[in-house]
Amino acid sequence: MTEMKTAFNASCLNCGLQKICFPTGLDKDEMDRLDAIVQRKAPLQKNQALFSAGDKFSSLYAIRAGVVKVFSFSDSGEEIIHGFYLPGDVVGIDALSSKKHLFNATALDVTSICTLPFEELSELSTKIPHLSSQVLSIMSKEVVEGRLHSELLTKKNADQRIAQFIWSMADRYRSRGYHYLEFRLSILHRDVATYLGLTPETVSRILAKLHNDKIVTWKKKEVSIHNEAALRGLAGLAESDLISCYKVV
Amino acid sequence: MTEMKTAFNASCLNCGLQKICFPTGLDKDEMDRLDAIVQRKAPLQKNQALFSAGDKFSSLYAIRAGVVKVFSFSDSGEEIIHGFYLPGDVVGIDALSSKKHLFNATALDVTSICTLPFEELSELSTKIPHLSSQVLSIMSKEVVEGRLHSELLTKKNADQRIAQFIWSMADRYRSRGYHYLEFRLSILHRDVATYLGLTPETVSRILAKLHNDKIVTWKKKEVSIHNEAALRGLAGLAESDLISCYKVV
DNA sequence: CGTTACGTTGAAAGGGTTCAATCCCTGTGG
DNA sequence: CCACAGGGATTGAACCCTTTCAACGTAACG
Secondary structure, eight states: OHHHHHHHHOOGGGOTTTTTSTTTTOOHHHHHHHHHHOEEOOOBOTTOEEEOTTOBOOEEEEEEESOEEEEEEOTTSOEEEEEEEOTTOEEOGGGTTTSBOOSEEEESSSBEEEEEEHHHHHHHHHHOHHHHHHHHHHHHHHHHHHHHHHHHHHHOOHHHHHHHHHHHHHHHHHHTTSOSSEEEOOOOHHHHHHHHTOOHHHHHHHHHHHHHTTSEEEETTEEEESOHHHHHHHHTOOSSOSOOOSOOO | OHHHHHHHHOOGGGOTTTTTSTTTTOOHHHHHHHHHHOEEOOOBOTTOEEEOTTOBOOEEEEEEESOEEEEEEOTTSOEEEEEEEOTTOEEOGGGTTTSBOOSEEEESSSBEEEEEEHHHHHHHHHHOHHHHHHHHHHHHHHHHHHHHHHHHHHHOOHHHHHHHHHHHHHHHHHHTTSOSSEEEOOOOHHHHHHHHTOOHHHHHHHHHHHHHTTSEEEETTEEEESOHHHHHHHHTOOSSOSOOOSOOO
């Protein structure tokens, strides 16, 4: 029990996700003060909700380990998945204006969370200017993410969507310093389909193709990328980086 | 010349968009201080850029009159349209984290802009707390907007997309106190198609159908909604309001 | 009055969905 | 330890919505 407590009680200062997560750019002292307001509770179990649509907004949540999906329901009751959040990501920031959550967030696996009570965070922000710009920065990244997702939905066919999805997951793991050519991904194929605006059948067929072509294998919860270049090529991404905003004439 | 200057130099205090735009919720004194940093220049002409991808981020822009489209280009050079912004809307907020614009914004018609230099706005925010929450609020609405757009792209067919688009435009005009069953819309059908992830041909065909069915007519730049209920029905929207996050069992 | 860009209309083609059957894993209980 | 249930994944075949391609119409502007 003791070691478990230690496990989810480590401070930001000791956290391997410092460079990715909220405290980026804070000095030691500032990080200590941030640490003081961060709440770390027992991990969420699989399928446990972090928050639900309609809940009062009170905190932001930084993911320490695991995966969280953010979703809502269409008027006809279909699930709409807006994103998957990995260690170092922050969820809940979309509720700022409405003061209550408009979306649902649930753990797809055992997931550790750092809770940042927003009241206290705001107050601390007035003393640590960099912290408030950090909130803005996280949110504006969320906007950009959403637009990349729209690009995927409007401009890419099923093969490209899946290739880009897998590649972007790998890339996110890479930027966190994890293995990125082989990793465990606790996301149902069905959820991927929903996220990408496809059917599970289509995802299944394309994954079979990617496996045959020895580009990517995703069996059970294990992803292996065998041909990184081919995957990037399929995804239809530019050579240099993820987003290209300049017109290619 | 004098009257023209007056036209685009009216203060927030006199602006009809107070309730919609940035100053919402500020008292008279606060609004005056905001006013002091707002810059109002000559209107943009049609197709003139407000900013372009790659530009240094320095200001937010509130639209006083006209329409602005925000867009980028895919790796293959296709235009991706992320949104259309109407009077009272704020654009440029997505550039906060990267300190430079990742998207393009151009006027689709003669468009008046209020420029809010971000440095000064931040500084003022430290003195007017409500102002900083205003920035957060605008940005989180942007996130929610993006997700509604994703919902449209993943869950709706062409008819529903177009119905929802027209409906949402009408709704936005309505909330601004403008005529909403008949209005001028300076957006090319082609741009609508791009925004909705469709082809111009499909948009054309569906608009013809809507016209035949006496639901909506959109000829030249004039939109007339003849059957509001039918339009909402086609859009597949819930009875009450635009966004439904609770599962319909 | 011609040029150019936007819009319309038709016919054909295709990518993804839909529907249905089957398989496979995991967890559960006898 | 095995049987069984149930949710997820797979596979095939038919279908359909949207795209594609091509031709034509039309409005705006010099």
